[in-house]
Amino acid sequence: MSLELDVFVGNSTIIDIAVYHLWLDGYTVADAVRARVDCRAMLDCDVSAEVLHSDTMDQFRTFHMCERLLHCPVKLSNQLLFQIPPQSQSMLIERYYEFDSAFAREVLGKKLSKGTKRDLEDVSSKTGVALKSCRRQFDNFKRVFKVVEELKGPLVENIQRHFLLSDTLARDYAAVVFFANSRFETGKRKLQYLSFQDFAFCAGQLISYWTVGAVNNMVDDMDVDLEKEFLHELKDIKILINDKDMLDQHKSLVCAALRGKIKVFNEMEANFKHLSRALVNIASKLNNTKDVRDLFIDLVEKFIEPCRSDRWTVGELKLFLTHYTTAALSIGTFRYQLAWERYMGVMRSCIIKMYHE
């Protein structure tokens, strides 16, 4: 004695956001029903488990059928099978492509390959995100990556156009794509304190100022690859630390500007050469493709950690970096001002973003 078949189909597709979330989080029907029953029990709603089960089944089926369309969101808007109000359409897409930062943090910088996909179980147990959900999020990353990889034009815009995502989410995806492409090292223990948002911000900075697209916006991969010429120029910046005069001049200019303004002045004065060397070395290393990957670990090890051990405040750091940048520009013999500004602008904002516990 059982319900053999039970369907409900509306002319407009009804979507219950709460159930959609359960589905996205990888709940099974039974678990989802349990979750809903618990939730309703709290609220004293008089709805039987059977009704909830029937409703959950219907919704899950609908989502399952929609999933194919969600893989290509543009299709969702001109398919004929489901009549979904535009608002719900964008909600469906947005929520489908949303991801857990914890998950993204784990995958960031890894190759979006089958191998990584196999490791998702570990990621799942580490982050507490259900495996099913991990798989969906991973597939989303991969799908976006594949589509955007070959396209001309701005990365964020491409993602938005092809996946109809909100600006915020598209930017996050751009970061994921950027990291997956450049394979920056993010997994080291020393980098663990950094969140996905920290990295996403940095990626945004790099995309905006260091890539090919920053100068020319009609090139392939414009937002994924860093501009070679710029990186090449960065080699010349080394003069700032190699030329003793210039180093001293730089230091004195910075010290003059900061004297009395920061508490850690003495430490700064003592460490100036170290710090400056760290920053400039990172710049010159960028020319070497393999070393580009170490950008973040270098930043943390060579610059952020020394500052942190000297107990710099963020404000002091900001002030220092600002004067450090401008001081170099006012050295008469320093000729690589454009590259320097372009480099330091990004470094400054990245360091400030990354400078926390």
Add this chain to the structure above:
Amino acid sequence: MPGKLKAKIVAGRHLPVMDRASDLTDAFVEVKFGNTTFKTDVYHKSLNPQWNSEWFKFEVDDEDLQDEPLQITVLDHDTYSANDAIGKVYIDIDPLLCSEAATVISGWFPIYDTIHGIRGEINVLVKVDLFNDLNRFRQSSCGVKFFCTTSIPRCYRAALVHGFVEELVVNEDPEYQWIDRIRTPRASNEARQRLISLMSGELQRKIGLKVLEMGGNAVVGYLQCFDLEGESGLVVRAIGTACTLDKLSSGTSSNTNTHTHPNTAPASNACNSPSKDSKEAVFSEDPPSSSAPPTPLKVLPSSSPPPISPSKPCSRQSSSSDTDLSLTPKTVRTRPGIFLSPSSPSLSSESLPLPLIGPIAHGLRPVSRASTPPPLFTVQSDSAVMRKCVSFNEDLLLAASGMGSGGSAGKEAGPLKTLLRQQTQTALEQREFPFFTLTCFPPGFLIHAGGVVSARSVKLLDRIHNPDEPETRDAWWEEIRQEIKSHAKALGCHAVVGYSESTSICEEVCILSASGTAAILNPRFMREGCLDVGGSDHRLSRQPAPVMGGSDRVEGEFSSAWLGFEDSSPTSCGFCHIPYDEFNMPFPAQLTYCYQCRRQKVPDVLFTTIDLPTEAVVNGKGCLIQARLCRLKKKAQGEVNATAISNLLPFMEYELHTQLMNKLKLRCMNALFGLRIQISVGENMLLGLASATGVYLTALPAPGGIQIAGKAPGDLSYEQHIATIQKRINDTIAKNKELYHIHPPEVTEEVVGSPIPEPRQRSRLFRSQSESSDDLSELDLSHGKKDAFVLEIDDTDAVEDIHSLLTDAATPTGFYSCNTEIMPGIQNWTGSLQMFTSVRVFRLSNANLTNQGLNKTFVDLCENLLKSLYFKLRSMVPCCLCHLNFTVAVPEEDLIQVAVTAVAMSFDKDQTQERPGLAITKGSGETEEQLQFSLELCAESSASNQPPGRTSGVTDSGNAHPSSRAPSVDYGSFADRCSTWLELLRLKAHTIRRGSVKTISSSERCSPLPEGRSRSLRSTRSFGGGSVTVVKMTPLSFIPGTRVVKYLGIINMFFIRETTSLREEGGVSGFLHSFIAEVFAMVRAHVAALGGNAVVSYSMKECVFMENPNKNQAQCLINVSGDAVIFARDSDLEATPPLMSCGQVCSSGTDGTT
């Protein structure tokens, strides 16, 4: 060569990958009509091919145009092997044959494959050039308009209601042909789809011919059904009501003009009688008191004599069944003053000579007052027929179900009735079957409703040997119709309205059923072109029937004069008055004087199959009332089986009626509308489901309570038991009164025995001149008895009844439900609606195969289904589920299938209470209403419906109409919305606990370098919202807050879907879910291609589901129908030209055309 069909294949999109190697497809298209096929070029290696073909032209007979669908097949080209079919599109081109409907079909159609479902879409353009065909012996009936709507369509007026048309065609079912053993399932399904498409085309054409011969130009209430008789064949049958419709072109609906396309197809002149209004006869009224023969004032000169003699069916060559076609009234009445001229079934567009009869009826009353001795009409001959065991008259059952005979008098009404009957009869008696499939009528059409008449018969199917002579099937239906007709006669009625027919087939046994409401109609509507109401949606738009310009106005007055026939009595109660003769009552019943007019007798309960008449005055709200019943039956074969079934039928009907009656009383209501009793036969059981909408009609006496009587009075514990049950019943009644806002007039006093209230006494005094004092006492007696609705619980059956009575779950707060078009007491619909179909199949285990157990299972199945619906639609609260249409079937042994199609419409709760008078007058509130509509439109055009369960949705609607909407947020739904929101929050919290934050929360990151490169990100995210027209679907004939500006043609589609990978498609539920979604999608696509934006009167006629889980297979057949329309919001019509408002709709069409 009367027609040229042109088709152009534009493009395809989202095609499936047919070549695994390249992940692409080399698609081309075959376009086939009749025996001609064209092909497009192959478009290589693309999933979005752009064929942009030439115009393929088919030169064909219009007969073929009507019968055949255009068949478009998309194939994948394969150099080495056979080309693979991707899928097909069948396009019914009938709408293009009628000049008033669509002119072009253009749009994206889903490519459908019976095995794989929808596989991509194809953009097609279709046009038809019709040539003038004056051949009067032609076989085609192009241009006759078909409507599923069971009322006069909104933008037409009925000039003439001709009456019943029926037809059936039979064929062998391809599924059962020998060839089916060797062909693929796909080929077999397609053969079947195509055959049914052909057959329904043929059926429609033949019905159209009949209509033309009757002189009509349209079929309203067109009901087409399939009988899958298995081995013995396939029957497609249809019934409808032939009418002459005029397009409304004046007065309030100025908008309709803009949409009337000029007659591009001149051949269809036979059907349009353009602007007949202008030439209509003008009546002057006779002084009401005169019983002298009124003179027909003017008969219009008809410019040409009718080309065909009406009595000679010479032009008819339809081989199959038929009602007598020469229905045109041709006798001259004996009574003075009635002049009848034959209405001509002219095939040309000349106006009809208009006969006159109206004023007679008007003079009637004085005549009867003067007690002219009229010939008594007798019905005795019918009683024998009525007692045939298979067929049961509803009222017989009423009597049987324990309602004492209230025996009544009233000498005066009898003669009047008889006279009236006589009058109208002549109009109808020439017709073999004075049946009308309409359920909703123009004011004044329906005079009295007598009660439900139904007939059933059990037949054994045999092979149809000669498809061209389907005589047996015809004879069967003929028999049933005769029976219905005689039942109606027994009730003193000359017509049957709200008529429908259905079958239930199991193996070789077939139950044929027909039911309707016996009624007395206004004869005027049958003969001449003077219906004053048409397209004005007289129910929803809170306004009186629009006064039309010119000659129409005269008719309007005339009609009101007619309505005044009942003299001072309010017309709102007229239909309740008994049509039958009190002395010769066909059954014992309690009669009382009408509670509204105090003049005529009314029964104490009224059951009908029609919609609640507009003019009816209802106390409180209505609700869905269902009686459900299961009866076991021994498995048997052949005649034994048939006999067993026919023996069971009367008992089932009796029990269903008892249940209905009990539930009605329990809800404190006294009338049922839209009653539909379905009896389905299975191998080992019979299922009965009766659905209706109960209301409290103020014209009828207040229903008494239910009294429980035990059989063993001595037993104390037993008495106690009875007392508790009685208390529960009384409590339930009280609760229901509250729930449905029923405030009966102080009848309770009367019941207790207090004197009759003042106002009534007066009215009675007024009448007492013609009454003996006996009447009075007798009347009171019947009053006293009214409460004596006694349920005896002396056996288990009764206990069970009471239990089922009390276990019916109440509808949750904020929900109302009905199976009729409108819910009394609710007017202010918000315009948001959701049509849905829900199907459940229940497998019985052998353990509970007792009648009781079975009943409980069945009741639970229906109740749970309703509960689920309420839950799913909770975001629409306050809302009403309208037109809840349940269909039950026993697809296999131990399986019960219930399918529901209905529409949920939300309304504004507060306004209902504030402005109860809205229904009657277009009050000051109208502006507010319009404002709301327009706002709603804005909201919708930008983003359409709000996603359910979203708190933002609540605020949205609150903002849209702050003054009146805000309080409505504080409603049942709010808790639910809250709860969904809470669920959401909880989930969020959950995620946070896991130590990760959803990325969405990071939206307020600031960019530290704002002076950087500014990439203008296009914020306009193109959802392509415009690319897919939103098509609304509703089983009702209207969409609240809107006006149908144009009917584009009938949608009648039949699909088969089969799978051999059931598990992979998500089991039976997954399979059916996607199939239903696909059917909806195809209906929407066809409507959109016709240029429409809605389907009204949508129904799912058939949903036959078969499965074989062991073989991993399932098959399903679905038949849907409806009327494609263009609607525009009321608010738009006044603000902007309607063409603008539907510009979005048309855009898809114009894109392709140019």
